[in-house]
């Protein structure tokens with residue numbers, strides 16, 4: 004029995020226990036077959052039951068301990084790098100970043116930055132609509148883009164690792180691989196006092212058919228408390244012939260044939276390197292919010308999923 008099933012059972016026992024106590028407390032008449040069923044009691048049980056069905060109802064799997072740590076970290080970075088002038092504003096901004104367990108979740112990711120105007124433009128959209136995304140950055144682009152990196156954290160966004168030089172790690176020795184990955188973490192740690200938890204391999208090459216590469220990568224991930232993140236759906240924005248409209252369609256399509264996966268719990272691959280992507284994202288955000296989606300970071304998506312977050316694991320989605 005997995006942890007979430009166990010939690011659901013405890014919750015069911017609790018709900019039925021409360022109903023039993025109410026029945027014994029002289030309120031039996033309310034529970035007689037002809038009496039109207041109290042609206043809050045029965046639907047609560049039903050909503051717990053259907054959480055096991057993906058794409059129907061989002062699974063409310065927010066663990067208290069993780070969520071408290073997450074909020075504490077957000078307060079720290081919003082205070083250090085955000086726009087809030089007072090402590091009260093810091094707390095207000097972090098409250099606005101709350102994860103709603105009853106809403107669908109999607110994690111947008113932007114690779115190959117940070118850059119100047121393009122990353123700024125993505126961050127402007129995040130700020131305007133209060134959405135959080137994940138940036139998989141190149142270590143060689145850190146210098147000169149400190150302002151963008153600080154702003155990412157100040158807006159509650161996540162920074163992930165995309166190697167120092169954007170290299171195909173399948174061509175590296177284990178030691179070279181370690182240097183390409185750990186150097187980015189160390190630089191971000193010393194610059195921003197921030198621990199990177201996610202790694203996205205350039206070209207999505209992570210030793211799929213090469214156990215030696217995969218083992219070396221797994222060892223580096225586990226040592227640094229990191230997980231490998233691929234994607235559920237690509238926006239295809241690296242194809243030159245992909246127009247803004249086509250990228251937009253990839254971002255908002257309810258179902259993707261290529262991955263056989265819907266948008267809920269999906270990780271979407273984009274790049275903050277063309278205006279086409281930025282413009283498509285600017286249209287996709289309000290559209291998806293209107294459809295009931297909330298934008299979360301990749302680690303939030305994983306921590307809120309049934310799978311959970313595990314160092315060394317390779318994720319393409321969160322189910």
Ligand SMILES: [Zn+2]
Pocket residue numbers: 114115165169205206
């Ligand atoms: Zn890349």
